[in-house]
Amino acid sequence: MTLLTYLRRKLGLTGTKLGCAEGGCGACTLQSCPLTPSSHYAVNACLAPLCSLHLVAVTTVEGIGSVARKLHPVQERIAKAHGSQCGFCTPGIVMSMYALLRNNPTPKMADMEEAFQGNLCRCTGYRPILEGYKTFTVVRQIYKHTVKTHSCQNTHSHCIFFFLQDGGCCGGRGRENGCCMTNGSGEATALFSTTDFAPFDPTQEVIFPPELMRSRSLCFRGDRATWLQPDTLEEILRLKWKHPDARVVVGNTEVGIEVKFKNMVYPVILAPSFIPELNSVTHTEDGVVFGAACTLSHMGAVLRQAVETLPPHQTEVFLAVLEQLRWFAGQQIRNVAVSRTNWVSSVEQGINRVTGLNPCLILVDGSRVVQMDDSFFTGYRRTVLRPQEILVSIEIPYSQKVETFVSAFKQSPRREDDISIVTAAMSVTFTPGSNVVEDLRLSYGGMAATTVLAKRTANRLRGRCWGEELLQEACSTLAEEMTLDPSVPGGMVTYRRTLTLSLFYKFYLTVLQKLTYSLQGVNVEEVKSDCVSATELYHPQTPSSVQIYQVQQTQDDVLGRPMMHLSAMKQATGEAVYCDDVPLYENELYLSLITSSKAHARIISVDTSAAERLPGVVCFVFADDILGSNATGPVVYDESVLADGQVTCVGHIIGAVVADTQLHAQRAAKAVKIQYEELQPVVTIQEAIAAQSFYQPIRTIQKGDPEAGFKQADHVLEGEMHIGGQEHFYLETNATLAVPRGEDGEMELFVSTQSASKTQALGVPANRVVVRVKRMGGGFGGKESRTTVLSTVVAVAANKYRPVRCMLDRDEDMLITGGRHPFYGKYKVGFLNSGKVMALDVSYYSNAGNSMDLSLSVMERALFHMENSYNVANVRGQGFLCRTNLPSNTAFRGFGGPQGMMISESWITDVAQSLGKAAEEVRRLNLYMEGDSTPYNQILDQFTLDRCWDECLSRSEYQQRRAAIDLYNRQNRWTKRGLAIVPTKFGISFTAVFLNQAGALVHIYTDGSVLLTHGGTEMGQGLHTKMVQIASRVLGIPYSKIHISETSTNTVPNTSPTAASASSDLNGAAVQNACEILMKRLEPYKNKNPKGSWEDWVKSAYFDRVSLSANGFYKTPDLGYDFDSNSGRVFNYFSYGVACSEVEIDCLTGAHKNLSTTIVMDVGHSLNPAIDIGQVEGAFMQGLGLFTLEELHYSPRGVLLTRGPGSYKIPAFGDIPTTLTVSLLRDAPNDKAIFASKAVGEPPLFLASSVFFAIKDAISAARAESGIKGPFRLDSPASAERIRNACTDRFTKLCPPAEPGSFTPWSVQV
């Protein structure tokens, strides 16, 4: 059992969350003190075996503070700094910070960034978390927070402008017209006030319990495994002799994954963590010897100290190891994991192989020291270690000679906490006083099952001078030697091969630089100045940020103010209750799903006999158990709740097992045997096009005459682009608890859903089923329609028996629930010499998956955004929904809009590139103007995009930046910078007209307190907070008198999903309506007693028998579009925004840095600037993931290969742009929504495409170096692989791709 299960299920301590169960998200972080009072470690509870914690002091988030008692400063600051949205990641982040402060009360920013490498947040965009915690750092202590006050000279309204940089005012360092100091247009303060923060006093922390300092020799026996924890070396050797098959476990970060995800069973486990010899560190004449149980963080600390004290020539190896440790997993993993026998990672294997680390293996009857040479690794994760042996220590040697140089490289999809694609360790020794190679070792990981030495290349280069000739020889030989089968697991064959050359080139340059320095007087080639940046190691810079917004009312009105999310404090203390935190019912059962392993097949048989015999199993649920209809779907009922005879995707739910515990249910589900007759699957969009496998209808929007437009054009250009899908990766996976009420078929369902009403379907009258949603740990559209897939099965099971619960594991959630639709776009665009676009013909193909779900609406929105913000007179767009054998794709923030706009940004970039014009100029030329009409004939009024554009240009200092980038690119051959400014126009309304309605119910109690309920759900976006602000303004009472408990179908019925960014508009207006009704009823009592209090009026009305409860309702007026006639209003209004981003790419590896982003967003009059800025930044970061990082890999047979944070990378702390400016457009009231505000949830997401197009700009500069100009195809995401492959150069030419069709690839572009 893991510590996490024990805490949550046995102790009821639910503050520690389950996000992934594989150490990849940090939601389960807590602090452990395993050895001494002075060592505090952030660790992942999901991987920590309970047995390993006997006599270990563990501190959970509940242990450091609570709302009722007192918040710890780390809890308070993240809440007040707006660093908690859905809050599911918050306890983990709090505990990472807490552990850091326990070890170091005055950390530096770099310490903090390192501490968060193992934590993910999907909502906030990380900036506010860092901003809040910056207040603990040393930087903060020297930073003086300034609050500036200015009177407004520009407007007569009461304007307050807030500027925040490094937690405060920009202090006059801002830019033209941008700074509160220079434009004199408002009063400046911050989004939060640091003066409110409780001081941090490290002396007040809980002490290490002295009773835990005892001997640790232990034995635990369970049903399936025995845990032996010896505390002497003799004892462990004896035990290993007796149990040669026993698995040695230290951090459990490898074995834990094998047990959980690969169904491995280890009957005997040996835990050596408390054996002194295995924890010792000895400095010898030759190097440093680390005991085999020394954790990686301990090793890092020792090596760092050695580097500080020893002469540089001795520490080349240490530096190489340290550089790699920095990018090894997250802090939580490094705090427990050891450099085990197959040695830390392939990089370190490589370092070892080129430098000669010496592992010492020991047997009960003697020890041996082995060299990690070619014979050491015998296969993937296999070594020469014999069954009875254990590893005692590893020696990391000093580099011995001044003539030896060592480097190590790791290239992974994401820099932080990611497994490598290719690694390399290289060492060269020169004949003293010369540049003649005496010894050269080149070792690569990621090119075979174990690290491989490029022996042939090394042999050829020995005795040669380190110069251009050697380089050429090295590259051509490496290209021949480092080959890969085109079907190799992991794919990226061309990229991996190119990397072997590119990394060698980096090594070549690095050594050349050092040689020039150390061999003065000898004739050595110099590194050209434009190549120097290729040798620089990546060290992240501390990010800084500015937020600017405007407030337009008096201090006593909470609306428009940056009020903290109402649940933020509870989220930070772990007291906020999510679906799976609801306490266990006494007789509760757990459900686990049985899913298809085939993409398309007939089910021949289902055999449950083996599963039935397993402990704890209560029953199975299959299609026959469904009393009502098995057909389901959010619009079209074209899918089955449980598969009936046929499966149409991997992950298709066939049935479920109900058992007494989660573990038993999951084991039994895996034991169910299913026989299939496989059918041919359709997996990719291209396969669907070939097979004409489409759902109907095929939508078309046409305006003007495209053919005539093409004739008028000076140029006609065709292009195409593929945009990959995206996993929602809400930190809280789908969860449902169904509780039958025993009477009249009544049931209560606690569901993590955005669509409470949808969950009521399936034959049972809706009036018997109450769906309750307290809050969600993120939704992003993923819990709009797909939640019913799980909740219905759970409800069917509960209907049979008793309360049933299920929270999907991360891998199940990713497998089953679908994500953002992959899109393929084909376009033809006609334009004039000036860049003015005359005609566009575009076809969109989306990968809809195995059911319609919301795919038609998603495609419609893509079509409604096909011109993004550009006025094209003659335009035709067609949308095809590809029916494939993938899990049904669904709603995702932006809902097709981003894909639609991405294609348009691709053709506008092509137009600019083909004309050799600046992309910014062509974009501006085609930008809409006030009064223009869209392809669906909607007139643009209250148009603010041009203002956003101009403000963004000036705030980002676009022209100066452009000039600086051009200069940089001329001066650097192997790193290039790029810049792009991109607009967005996002239509607000559900495109299905009937959904544009909302209800609210407001009760005033006789004590004056108000209970507010509305149809929207809270998933971190701050909807409840905004609703309370609205009610507070209309009722004229402090927000503290108003409470929202939950969303439930028995208070507000027939709710629309909380989606389409419209929830504040719709529900806010319904709340306003209800409150106004109540205020009307209270008016006579106010008039009668004008000096009375709210409570007085309420009481008087009550005694006068006036109802103090009211329903509110709202529907958006004047909507209704008709595709056939291309007429009628689609959207209520548009949200506008513009972003400008600058990036730097490493042309040799494809890695990139997000240097700067400036966003100007029109949110009307913001209801809550802190929440709105949070939405802008969170959406931007999610878009950044979509367009630059996140890649779902599917096998050609439709199997999802990326099923957790280990293989699917969402942006981490280190991916935030180094400088980030967010400005909410001032003086932009919107008369179409509540209190002049605008929707904000989805519109900013597309602005992250500015990063993609900045990358494309940088690639263009790299291609120009090889003489290649003009448009080129770059698919999304702009991953390291795509960037590298697009930067065509001498190295890529040596590694041509295999002929398509001549092999079966590991993964396909779906």
Ligand SMILES: Cc1cc2nc3c(=O)[nH]c(=O)nc-3n(C[C@H](O)[C@H](O)[C@H](O)COP(=O)(O)OP(=O)(O)OC[C@H]3O[C@@H](n4cnc5c(N)ncnc54)[C@H](O)[C@@H]3O)c2cc1C
């Ligand atoms: C989120 C996450 C990120 C990761 N990132 C990386 C990464 O970036 N790079 C990378 O290389 N790996 C990574 N890993 C894999 C893993 O953390 C490492 O392999 C780590 O070194 C395992 O150490 P451990 O103590 O936790 O291993 P355990 O699971 O405790 O055991 C590891 C193995 O070593 C053996 N072993 C341990 N001690 C001895 C001994 N004294 N004698 C003999 N055998 C012994 C065990 O039997 C077992 O086979 C990651 C894992 C996770 C969960």
Ligand code: FES
């Ligand atoms: S749940 Fe433990 S790291 Fe994700």
Ligand code: FES
């Ligand atoms: S607030 Fe971090 S995941 Fe939601």
